[in-house]
Amino acid sequence: MDRLTALPHAYKLARRDARSTRTVVQLPNGAGFGGDVVAICAGPCSVESREQIEATAQAVARRGANVLRGGAFKPRTSPYAFQGMGRDALKLLRDAADRFGMAVVTEVLDPRDVELVAKYADMLQIGARNMQNFSLLREVGEAGKPVLLKRGLSATIEEWLMAAEYLLVAGNNEIVLCERGVRSFDNATRNLLDIAAVPLLKSLSHLPVIVDPSHGTGVAKLVAPMALAAVAAGADGLLIEVHPDPPTAASDGPQSLTFEQFDALMGQVDTVARALGRRVPAAVAA
Amino acid sequence: MDRLTALPHAYKLARRDARSTRTVVQLPNGAGFGGDVVAICAGPCSVESREQIEATAQAVARRGANVLRGGAFKPRTSPYAFQGMGRDALKLLRDAADRFGMAVVTEVLDPRDVELVAKYADMLQIGARNMQNFSLLREVGEAGKPVLLKRGLSATIEEWLMAAEYLLVAGNNEIVLCERGVRSFDNATRNLLDIAAVPLLKSLSHLPVIVDPSHGTGVAKLVAPMALAAVAAGADGLLIEVHPDPPTAASDGPQSLTFEQFDALMGQVDTVARALGRRVPAAVAA
Amino acid sequence: MDRLTALPHAYKLARRDARSTRTVVQLPNGAGFGGDVVAICAGPCSVESREQIEATAQAVARRGANVLRGGAFKPRTSPYAFQGMGRDALKLLRDAADRFGMAVVTEVLDPRDVELVAKYADMLQIGARNMQNFSLLREVGEAGKPVLLKRGLSATIEEWLMAAEYLLVAGNNEIVLCERGVRSFDNATRNLLDIAAVPLLKSLSHLPVIVDPSHGTGVAKLVAPMALAAVAAGADGLLIEVHPDPPTAASDGPQSLTFEQFDALMGQVDTVARALGRRVPAAVAA
């Protein structure tokens, strides 16, 4: 008797057998989630300036990153913390991505901002704190853009797939799930990265799954080994925070890689991916 | 050296020493949170019909409940579950409360609904899943109505007070915190009700704190002992789910009390409250 | 459908319906667990000297404590921390308890020490870290002494009752369960005290249940409200750490009460207990 068959499985459209083939989510620049090429989403936690986002885009694109991430609207625990550059950041992200052949993924926090964010981004991110923000899920579900749906801070696999179901019911089939760690009793790491969620989701659902080892650990030196672990477990992509100068980052500096660290990581990821019949994207000319 | 002094305490306006006296939140019908009278919020999980909400209001009001709760917009894990009667429910809640001298508290899920809900409710509830929905917090902070801020599913005390800080920064000082249990490893109960949060919050903040033993346990037979425990620990109020016929409830039946169970509970709560120098509200004439 | 009925319930002898009446555990000095009188176990975390344990016994006995606690063999996370005074502590405990009419409860860590500890103690404590130390459970089960079985650091209710079942199967029926908090994601408190375990266990089993708010919170100022909450929820007793001078305690100082704090607490506990038809023990003459 299998523990997995005892789960409620209340989702319908997200079930693996709801489709004849696994879902592959494709972005306009050719980046894909779910095929042989492991998608590489990289960039700073927050967009801070044109210089910062362009330098980062250039650095990560030349090593194969095909999706540029960067926060424009930031969900911050404190009302006194940097809340993001908003609309300005969206434009900077779009410009930087276009210049280096990348797609844009960025988070949307408010249902009233979905249209605005969708104008600039190729993929809308629903963050961990909003995984069960059902108004936002419905609005994003109708936006006609691929979605990156992060796991909630303490969401079960079942609840996570039910959140995806809200998007699917709204007619959006282009969903990528992103494991980013869950709450635990040990504060040695920021979160407990649940790598087993990757094969588990792939067993239960047809949707592609990526991993965010930056938020998943909160510690820069753990990002590389966990990125390799994710790819070895079958992840369809990675989300990596990279910053020109992590100690001065407006947010998440301790978990951000330098350009050099990112370069080294991509070499390792490609090696592990190739051992398993996959690869990282070829670098675009820059 | 005290464990509590080692916390970050990044909130400012929510700190206990930010005010010379503890906050008492007062609703138009005279219900108060933070004084000698323990506020009793009671009603069904979801508003289902005029008959259901009126019968419940009458039953709970005659035993001293002074705030009527009932869901109009429901946050449901599944898109296929009952999502609430929306605007119609708001009107039914208002009518029933007015008829029996009660105030209304109900949840708002979407920043675009704040104005609508504020038109009917005396107190806006921010649910556990939205404790870090910062757009909603900002909008509710500006609505000019008292707020019931539930603890997030796995929110730390620090994060919870930071969420309150979002409301306070927006100019809203009438905030009541509601402990409703957190995620744990044991599914014997729906959540793990953290009664220690009551004295802990009262030590750290000037805001009143109430407890929801219905969601906090998910089991009707545990509601009464946990309501008594909450009052003994110093809670300023209780939030109790009551339904005319729990087995047929549209949501949360297993944790809802019958009218008879609620009657019995109020007697016990009053006894414990009086032992500690407090009391439950006097019943309004019905 | 009740969440509780869906549990495995693999225990047999611990089930509520395995006996016609609830178990009452009686110690030689008359202290009882499970009757109308709430048992009060109090004393220092560790026995440190004759003066310390005698002064504490005298102070707590004159306010009604009827069981003296104190660690002789201490389970310490660090091999470099104070490990307890061992055999010497057992004698000091016995002498102090006898002098003030109290019973002795103390922890046994090693199956080879059961006989020794049983020679001096009236009740053998199995600590949280040893709840699933099955060799120790078997040995203690055959020792012919009442047992205080603490909940494991992250033990489910089911696992806890199964640990009690090991004792029951060995022929020992005099078991008291002690809730002492479980691991959580929030380090504001040392543990998360699960007060709902009290009515839950009483619903599932015939065994008496007490609560340890000292370990359950790790913060002296939270001990009193949580002790009251425990009694309000139906606890059959309390386990309270008390020390003549908490700041100099060899272990657990931050969660230990002074004599004055203990005095004040007993008055409050008696008030709440009497409101619910129970009471704290009458003080022995000292």
Place this chain on the structure above:
Amino acid sequence: MDRLTALPHAYKLARRDARSTRTVVQLPNGAGFGGDVVAICAGPCSVESREQIEATAQAVARRGANVLRGGAFKPRTSPYAFQGMGRDALKLLRDAADRFGMAVVTEVLDPRDVELVAKYADMLQIGARNMQNFSLLREVGEAGKPVLLKRGLSATIEEWLMAAEYLLVAGNNEIVLCERGVRSFDNATRNLLDIAAVPLLKSLSHLPVIVDPSHGTGVAKLVAPMALAAVAAGADGLLIEVHPDPPTAASDGPQSLTFEQFDALMGQVDTVARALGRRVPAAVAA
């Protein structure tokens, strides 16, 4: 500022800088933990018969497993569950291992059994439930045999290293840490396998680290991807449950691999290991 530097680090002998080189634990048959060859420990959860253990040893040895695991003394949640074959199992394990050139690792539960188990085993396992059984740690620390120290059910990294410190202080330097998953709120998997513990421990300590994806997931189909993830994250070995006929296993059937599944896994593990400059052991002639 690094989150890891803020930890207490109360261990001394386990610290990475306590030694000039990383510890490599070597067993008599040449199996090593910490070098270029990834140790492969495999076998049934419980030893059930000579036929079962010999067939399993043969099957796993021919694919490179160099350490035979199998429970003789079983820690079981229920006193009614199969408790292991005890001394007889130790002999069967020894015979089977010798016949196929393997070493033996098996769990010891009771300090009084350490000498007996050490007579048959090459490596003593301290199980998750006993990670803070300090009497057992001390006894095993003096037994003169390498130790496999599993992580406690909800042990922090700090607590785990402190448990290792108990062994080190007792004079035993041959310790291998084994991540086997921790308690979480989601029962989709039996435990939450904390792969990040591998690089984290390697950063903090000189001790080798292996991973048990069988207990870490509780689901046979998740064992292979998590084994690959562990090796990609830098694990020095794997502990894999294998059974001739999992559905009939006396314990842990749902997480045990068949011989065929184990064969396939070893090929994949070797591929990933080689991509990272390591490899699985060469198969011994059988």
